Amino acid sequence: MRHIISVLLENEAGALSRVAGLFSARGYNIESLTVAPTDDPSLSRMTIVTSGSDEIVEQITKQLNKLIDVIKLLDMTAYPHIEREMALVKVRVPEAAEREEVKRLADIFRGRIIDVAHDSYVIEITGEGSKLDAFLVALDAFTVLEVVRSGVMGIARGDVALQI
């Protein structure tokens, strides 16, 4: 089963490699991993999307907790939660008709065109992974030059909060 694990860890050199090293050394899957400092600059927050049986995911959380740099973690999957991913998509739109159609599609998916060049658009779109996938499928008829995806971020709904 797919799990989204959010981790608060010390914002120190090497902390990321400890987590990445743990996953490769123990043969755990990483679907995506995002990390950035939080509002408290001494802390980083990482969101890991992984998959495995309940036993494996239990081991993953235990092994993560065992890392000295890890302060706290939360398996979002256990709670109602929101997950979001962002994509930046560069599409070739040399003709007026194409510009029209791509703009329309972006609107339908609540994406925004954030760069307009001579014959291309950059579209910013956020949502769950499946929505981003659907948008890319919708763009099949066009020439997509580049796609950048952020990987998943997650946050629990309501009172549950991952904080120290």
Next chain:
Amino acid sequence: MSESASSATAITGAEIFCRSLQAEGVEVVFGYPGGAVLHIYDALYRQDKVSHVLVRHEQGAVHAAEGYAKSSDKPGVALVTSGPGATNAITGIADAYMDSVPLVVFTGQVPTSMIGNDAFQEVDTVGITRPCVKHNFLVKDVKDLASTIKKAFYVATTGRPGPVVVDIPKDVTADTCVFEYPESIHMRSYNPTTKGHTGQIRKAVDLILSAKQPMIYTGGGVILGRGSEALTEFTRQLGYPITNTLMGLGGYPASDKQFLGMLGMHGTYEANMAMHHADVLIAIGARFDDRVTGNIEKFCPHAKIVHVDVDPSSISKNVKVDVPIVGEVEPVLRELIKGLNEAGGKPDAEALATWWKQIAEWQAQDCLKYDQTSGLIKPQYVVQKFWELTEGDAYVTSDVGQHQMWAAQFYRFDKPNRWINSGGLGTMGVGLPFAMGVQFAHPEATVGCITGEASIQMCIQELSTCFQYQLPLKILNLNNRYLGMVRQWQEFFYQGRYAMSYMDALPDFVKLAEAYGHVGIQITQPGDVEGAIKEALAQKDRLVFMDFITDQSENVYPMIPAGAGQNEMILV
């Protein structure tokens, strides 16, 4: 200059290093100098509180520090230079990681300005050691040095112990700042659990008392957690049978009638059969290692399991358990004893009597018996004699292989911290440096190193260290001219194709010992074994290398072949 006045003066990182070690109460550092640690060696030279032992290879330094730590209640400390110094130390660090040995290993590093430039003797020590340390640090500023050392000792020695590496660039050891050693340390990301959960303790007590065919299975955690006394009390109170893992030997007195011997691949028939038929298994400070469980699908098929361990990730890792208790072994055992007393219940005496009767039948197999009629020296006999002649009171290290198993089977340890071997990583070559570390921790004790002609050659250079420091070790070389365990597997599973397992061109160990300044004896007749050991023990001030020419065809029995269950042992 008074202490307070001096502490307000800026001193070098190298001096801070020494002062920090003094503050930690470190008495001995095992190490080897080199370019990146020259400032540190100079500072060590100019103080006299921390002594330094010069090994002959960095691997030896880390193993010696392990031997020191495993046989005492103090962490081991090693100091090596950058680059090859650090890479040579890796095997020892990995060994300590697998066996949860509290170690602090200091590695020199190239100056901070040169890190990442492929400088002379540069290696990414933090990166290379990361998968085999409990934690590691790179100190980039002299102001962080003292607090980092404090953290390193704290992390290494608390919770599930393990090795911590502190990588110190050369310029940091030359820079200066005021020395202040923190009294205590708080790390928000590291809070090991000590006491067990009360509710879980209650559940465990109920389950333990409900048992008809109970079994207690304990590991190295009992020794690391100094829980041996509490374990003995707990086990005697219940009257249940107990087995120890290879790492757990000495955690419960081997001479006690409730002790069924070691379990696992080369454990006793009775211990493994009792595990297989148990209805309640009480696992304490053990990690269900594959050498213990055999085929995991067939492991303890009837048992409800209580598992006490300080490391939550050890629980339900290999085997799903019914009552997990996260906490330190000693306080949890005390809580369990209290719980048993409060519960007022007693174990089912009738069921227990039937169970012991069954166990007695398994014991009657006498699974450790060996044939003495060949006229050749049996390796088991050597170990047995050494046990008798030292009255079971020596510190014993071993290397890895057949001799290790015979040492574990035939030297019956009644006390913790007496049996020092490499269980997890299975590192050949540890025996001699382990023994050096043990002798430094216990200068007056008899320290034996049970080894083989292959293992001993992997760190043989340390005989030189032994001479320099006049360590009167007793080395028992069980010389069968084979990589015995490899040969055994080749005999059993590769139709006797002995690929590369014959140790050809062996040195003359007697001359070799003498060349290093020690006493060497070769023993070829069973009748001479006892006399040789007596003679060696009588030479109180000398290292004696006993080269026993043993039966080449001897195998370690009993044995659970790979993939088999605990009830499927090969007996002879």
